[in-house]
Amino acid sequence: MTETAAERYRELTALATAAGKEMRKQERDSAKELGDAVAAGTKRKEESEETRDKLVAEFKGLWKSAMQIVWDERWLRSSGVPAADRSAPGATPSQSRQEAHEALEALRDTIAKPRLSLPRRRK
Template structure:
């Protein structure tokens, strides 16, 4: 800031500094807004992907449950129940890993039934 020759010059100089500062703040805010819009788009994409993974995992679990009921159908001693609801008390889990666990559990069930002679293929009429 230079020495103003009058009060009016001092006022103009201060107003110019304030205007420059406001303009720099606006530019910085606009840059930050653009960054946040980009982050928002990325977050929305991740949310959509997670929702799709959840849908696929639930569908896989339902199909495996129905397949398990089918292979156990002849076991009259075993009480069949509907597919249990998801356990919401468990911490966040990797849905892909859950799908693999469901597949592995079903394969273990099928393998156990085959080894023990409990699993018999139904005859097609």
């Protein structure tokens, strides 16, 4: 059986139409996946910014507490909250929080230790 040109044209047109529909379906699926990935990334970014803001506020509070602890230590000078140390090794927010609280406790313990008292000179 021989096909006519019209039949062959209809067959090729049907194949091209089906391929076009399949391609559009795949593009819609890809666009949805990309949209979901962008939405998830945006959410993670917002959560990270919120976590950063909370940590910054907490660390400023810890710095203020540290300055109150050493207020009577006139020899110790401070010029305000120090800038972040970019060369510090990476840490999670909870690790950073724990280390900052431990440092504040160590400062409290150090300041609370009795001072070395030298004997007074006799006149």
